[in-house]
Amino acid sequence: xxxxxxxxxxxxxxxxxxxxxxxxxxxxxxxxxxxxxxxxxxxxxxxxxxxxxxxxxxxxxxxxxxxxxxxxxxxxxxxxxxxxxxxxxxxxxxxxxxxxxxxxxxxxxxxxxxxxxxxxxxxxxxxxxxxxxxxxxxxxxxxxxxxxxxxxxxxxxxxxxxxxxxxxxxxxxxxxxxxxxxxxxxxxxxxxxxxxxxxxxxxxxxxxxxxxxxxxxxxxxxxxxxxxxxxxxxxxxxxxxxxxxxxxxxxxxxxxxx
Amino acid sequence: xxxxxxxxxxxxxxxxxxxxxxxxxxxxxxxxxxxxxxxxxxxxxxxxxxxxxxxxxxxxxxxxxxxxxxxxxxxxxxxxxxxxxxxxxxxxxxxxxxxxxxxxxxxxxxxxxxxxxxxxxxxxxxxxxxxxxxxxxxxxxxxxxxxxxxxxxxxxxxxxxxxxxxxxxxxxxxxxxxxxxxxxxxxxxxxxxxxxxxxxxxxxxxxxxxxxxxxxxxxxxxxxxxxxxxxxxxxxxxxxxxxxxxxxxxxxxxxxxxxxxxxx
Amino acid sequence: xxxxxxxxxxxxxxxxxxxxxxxxxxxxxxxxxxxxxxxxxxxxxxxxxxxxxxxxxxxxxxxxxxxxxxxxxxxxxxxxxxxxxxxxxxxxxxxxxxxxxxxxxxxxxxxxxxxxxxxxxxxxxxxxxxxxxxxxxxxxxxxxxxxxxxxxxxxxxxxxxxxxxxxxxxxxxxxxxxxxxxxxxxxxxxxxxxxxxxxxxxxxxxxxxxxxxxxxxxxxxxxxxxxxxxxxxxxxxxxxxxxxxxxxxxxxxxxxxxxxxxxxxxxxx
Numbered sequence: 001x002x003x004x005x006x007x008x009x010x011x012x013x014x015x016x017x018x019x020x021x022x023x024x025x026x027x028x029x030x031x032x033x034x035x036x037x038x039x040x041x042x043x044x045x046x047x048x049x050x051x052x053x054x055x056x057x058x059x060x061x062x063x064x065x066x067x068x069x070x071x072x073x074x075x076x077x078x079x080x081x082x083x084x085x086x087x088x089x090x091x092x093x094x095x096x097x098x099x100x101x102x103x104x105x106x107x108x109x110x111x112x113x114x115x116x117x118x119x120x121x122x123x124x125x126x127x128x129x130x131x132x133x134x135x136x137x138x139x140x141x142x143x144x145x146x147x148x149x150x151x152x153x154x155x156x157x158x159x160x161x162x163x164x165x166x167x168x169x170x171x172x173x174x175x176x177x178x179x180x181x182x183x184x185x186x187x188x189x190x191x192x193x194x195x196x197x198x199x200x201x202x203x204x205x206x207x208x209x210x211x212x213x214x215x216x217x218x219x220x221x222x223x224x225x226x227x228x229x230x231x232x233x234x235x236x237x238x239x240x241x242x243x244x245x246x247x248x249x250x251x252x253x254x255x256x257x258x
Numbered sequence: 259x260x261x262x263x264x265x266x267x268x269x270x271x272x273x274x275x276x277x278x279x280x281x282x283x284x285x286x287x288x289x290x291x292x293x294x295x296x297x298x299x300x301x302x303x304x305x306x307x308x309x310x311x312x313x314x315x316x317x318x319x320x321x322x323x324x325x326x327x328x329x330x331x332x333x334x335x336x337x338x339x340x341x342x343x344x345x346x347x348x349x350x351x352x353x354x355x356x357x358x359x360x361x362x363x364x365x366x367x368x369x370x371x372x373x374x375x376x377x378x379x380x381x382x383x384x385x386x387x388x389x390x391x392x393x394x395x396x397x398x399x400x401x402x403x404x405x406x407x408x409x410x411x412x413x414x415x416x417x418x419x420x421x422x423x424x425x426x427x428x429x430x431x432x433x434x435x436x437x438x439x440x441x442x443x444x445x446x447x448x449x450x451x452x453x454x455x456x457x458x459x460x461x462x463x464x465x466x467x468x469x470x471x472x473x474x475x476x477x478x479x480x481x482x483x484x485x486x487x488x489x490x491x492x493x494x495x496x497x498x499x500x501x502x503x504x505x506x507x508x509x510x511x512x513x514x515x516x517x518x519x520x521x522x
Numbered sequence: 523x524x525x526x527x528x529x530x531x532x533x534x535x536x537x538x539x540x541x542x543x544x545x546x547x548x549x550x551x552x553x554x555x556x557x558x559x560x561x562x563x564x565x566x567x568x569x570x571x572x573x574x575x576x577x578x579x580x581x582x583x584x585x586x587x588x589x590x591x592x593x594x595x596x597x598x599x600x601x602x603x604x605x606x607x608x609x610x611x612x613x614x615x616x617x618x619x620x621x622x623x624x625x626x627x628x629x630x631x632x633x634x635x636x637x638x639x640x641x642x643x644x645x646x647x648x649x650x651x652x653x654x655x656x657x658x659x660x661x662x663x664x665x666x667x668x669x670x671x672x673x674x675x676x677x678x679x680x681x682x683x684x685x686x687x688x689x690x691x692x693x694x695x696x697x698x699x700x701x702x703x704x705x706x707x708x709x710x711x712x713x714x715x716x717x718x719x720x721x722x723x724x725x726x727x728x729x730x731x732x733x734x735x736x737x738x739x740x741x742x743x744x745x746x747x748x749x750x751x752x753x754x755x756x757x758x759x760x761x762x763x764x765x766x767x768x769x770x771x772x773x774x775x776x777x778x779x780x781x782x783x784x785x786x787x788x789x790x791x
Binding site for chain 2: 570571578648653661662736750753
């Protein structure tokens with residue numbers, strides 16, 4: 001269970017990007033976060049695995065408080081949080097297998113990592129997952145030879161190799177064409193069910209959010225203003241999420257939150 | 259999915275196994291064999307460690323007592339660099355035209371290219387000792403050396419630029435009935451001038467660096483002063499010279515980079 | 523009926539505004555002044571200058587025909603020269619890795635290490651190989667060790683600087699992704715940074731080997747081993763035909779080196 005309480009993130013001395021935000025994700029649900037650019041979706045996701053340092057508040061994953069971890073214990077916590085990126089973030093010059101196994105780097109010894117002698121069960125797991133998403137035949141291909149959809153599948157398998165307790169996906173389909181994008185969303189939904197994994201997806205495309213996720217969280221300029229089943233997302237809610245200017249909203253006193 | 263593979267090997271860098279092992283084995287044999295056969299006197303090397311202590315002991319603190327000599331040496335290096343750059347850049351223009359495939363007839367093209375290859379292949383220090391033997395010790399040998407050095411670089415880069423020019427402009431001038439030299443001045447020079455100015459400034463910087471070295475074999479400038487200081491075991495003065503050389507090189511690199519950025 | 527020239531009434535045109543003209547002429551005058559100063563004050567015996575073409579002609583005349591009686595020895599020492607360049611490049615490549623790591627802003631542990639890295643690079647780069655060779659001949663005595671160490675000291679700065687810049691220019695997104703998997707700093711470097719700088723690493727190493735081949739031909743002139751010693755010997759004894767052979771051998775070596783490095787670059791990249 002992921003429990004975010006009173007989370008604030010402020011870059012430099014400016015207005016906060018996240019304002020006293022609360023969010024709880026239970027069980028194996030697929031949750032999407034929608035909102036216009038600059039609403040703080042990406043910052044929220046990165047505050048969970050601390051790629052971005054939250055200013056204050058608490059993020060708790062299965063009873064472990066993440067915001068105060070450092071060094072080794074932070075890395076141990078990050079192993080349990082898989083992340084899929086908009087730009088895939090693969091290492092282009094490595095093979096697909098090496099990219100996939102890089103999800104296990106937190107677990108294996110440095111020697112095994114440098115010499116590429118991965119544990120047998122990791123290799124078996126990698127082939128299973130690659131088979132599942134349809135890229136097993138690419139194991140020895142360099143990542144930059146693949147198409148966008150294939151690259152994102154590698155990204156997903158890399159995250160799953162971590163054996164995560166939760167999967168974060170930051171605009172996983174924004175760099176893909178519509179058809180591939182649907183395939184990736186379907187894959188994320190199906191994998192969540194098969195692996196009993198909660199998935200938190202930032203997404204621009206509201207239609208995809210409605211179709212592939214169980215719950216939609218609407219953000220507007222650092223606050224959650226909608227949180228319900230996809231069916232409840234009507235035109236009024238949409239207007240509210242996608243209206244307003246960041247400036248007007250930020251300079252407003254934080255009355256909704258208080 | 260019961261029979262999923264559980265082994266994986268990274269595809270090797272060289273796919274052909276025979277070639278791969280040949281390369282590995284070749285590298286090991288080469289380095290091993292050469293390491294044993296290089297004429298190295300290890301006792302001498304071990305002695306060197308304590309000698310290094312003595313040299314550095316003698317070098318600290320650096321002595322600027324003879325700063326007159328230092329400044330004279332530097333001014334001479336600067337003069338060598340300036341004259342060599344001027345001479346080299348002027349000479350490199352005709353040679354670059356000779357070595358440009360799109361302008362020169364084939365025999366002249368080969369002649370131009372060979373000149374550039376010879377000028378580039380010999381390290382300035384080798385060129386310097388030959389000039390020192392031919393025209394005597396002193397800065398004149400240095401200037402000649404660095405002219406050759408400048409031609410090697412400037413003519414090569416300029417020839418490449420000339421090969422890339424837009425020939426349409428030349429045709430337009432010819433169509434307007436312009437004589438040969440007008441064509442040169444109106445259609446070709448404007449296209450190569452910016453590159454030539456950038457190259458000149460870069461080469462001045464390079465020549466200043468190189469002028470510190472050619473002096474070591476007798477071609478004038480600060481290098482001669484440095485070699486003398488080393489020869490007379492004046493390590494404190496040698497260190498002072500080296501420090502100043504480094505400072506001047508950094509300064510000239512900075513200035514030349516700044517000017518080139520402003521021009522382009 | 524008025525002609526065009528009457529209508530527009532201007533018959534003067536100049537390409538540059540007066541200010542631009544002033545700056546152009548000023549720059550040219552300054553250049554001319556600097557050259558005049560250099561020409562006027564350089565300590566040159568002018569009669570020697572006028573005699574130079576004749577002297578050069580005489581010298582090349584005495585070089586012809588090249589004398590190949592000592593070719594065996596020359597080729598042997600030429601091989602030593604190649605070995606000096608290759609060994610020095612290999613050592614320099616290994617040494618430059620940690621230096622590049624320290625001197626790249628995005629990998630260096632802290633500001634102090636950044637400055638240490640940059641200091642090493644600047645010192646190494648600004649002192650010419652020949653000057654390093656003078657120092658190491660004084661330390662280790664004449665011979666190939668001084669030559670190898672001298673070339674190595676100069677190359678570390680060159681390779682380290684280019685490699686450090688390559689590290690600073692990498693795509694940061696894979697680094698972020700691997701940090702998010704909980705990998706340690708070292709593993710992130712091995713998986714996300716090393717593969718990205720590999721092409722630059724090879725290109726720079728080959729380029730430096732090519733340069734070092736040239737530099738190793740002159741080490742002998744200050745006693746640091748290689749073909750330069752034979753050249754110096756031939757010149758000192760006025761054995762010009764042999765000097766010509768050595769020069770031709772050097773030319774062949776350098777051209778061969780350029781061909782080999784071009785071939786390797788094509789194969790590897």
